[in-house]
Amino acid sequence: MMMKILKILGSTFFLAMATMTSAVADEASEENSDTRTSELFLVVYQDPSCGCCGKWVKHMRDNGFTVKSVLESNMNARKQSxxxxxxxxxxxxxxxxxYVIEGHVPAADVKRLLNERPEGDGLAVPGMPLGSPGMEYGERRQAYDVLLFDAAGDTAVFKHHPATP
Structure with a gap:
């Protein structure tokens, strides 16, 4: 999966960052998950006209991730690739x-993914559930699931987030 992503991205910068962050992750202690994940680099592809994407990026930065935002005019092609x-x-x-992270996945779930390293291609929150990171509306939240998915499209619930009134 990593080779597929690197080939698609084709960026020397990304390769250098991935190598650097991989070394940091390998050296980090399993007991200190914040240190292990805070040094990792996240590349986010987003439509230039989408406001909730920027809010999700802020959520990730606020939770210790280094983020590079890439404005993408053809998101469907990027997702397909x-x-x-x-x-x-x-x-x-x-x-x-x-891993690939699709949609409004909470930072805590991404950190868990990176610490546990389950088999799969990534995590997804389909659609745009109210109350997920970047889709906040007061204290209200719809119930939603973060799904672990693989290349065949098979999914398993990675984390259930319950609704709030």
Whole structure:
């Protein structure tokens, strides 16, 4: 999966950052998850006209991630090239280490993914559920699931986030 992402991105800068952050992650202690994930580099592809994407980027930065935002005019092509099944798509797409993060996935779930390293291509929150990071509206939140997905499009619930009244 990592080679596919690197080939698609084709960026020497990304390769250098991935190598650097991978070394940091390998050296970090399993007990200190904040240190391990805070040094990782997240590339976010977003439509220039989408406001919630910027809010999600802020959420990730506020939770210790280094983020590079890339404005993308053809998000469907980017999602297809990264292997995100249409039924799992949302507005923005991110790449971190050897995983793809689709949509409004909370930072805590990304940190857990990076610490546990389950088999799969990434995490997705399909659509744009109210109350997910970047889609906040007061204290209200719809119930939603963060899904672990693979190249075949198979999914498993990685984390359930319950609704609030």
């Amino acid at each position: 990264l292997g995100i099944p249409p039924k799992l798509r949302s507005c923005h797409t991110a790449v971190i280490d050897d």
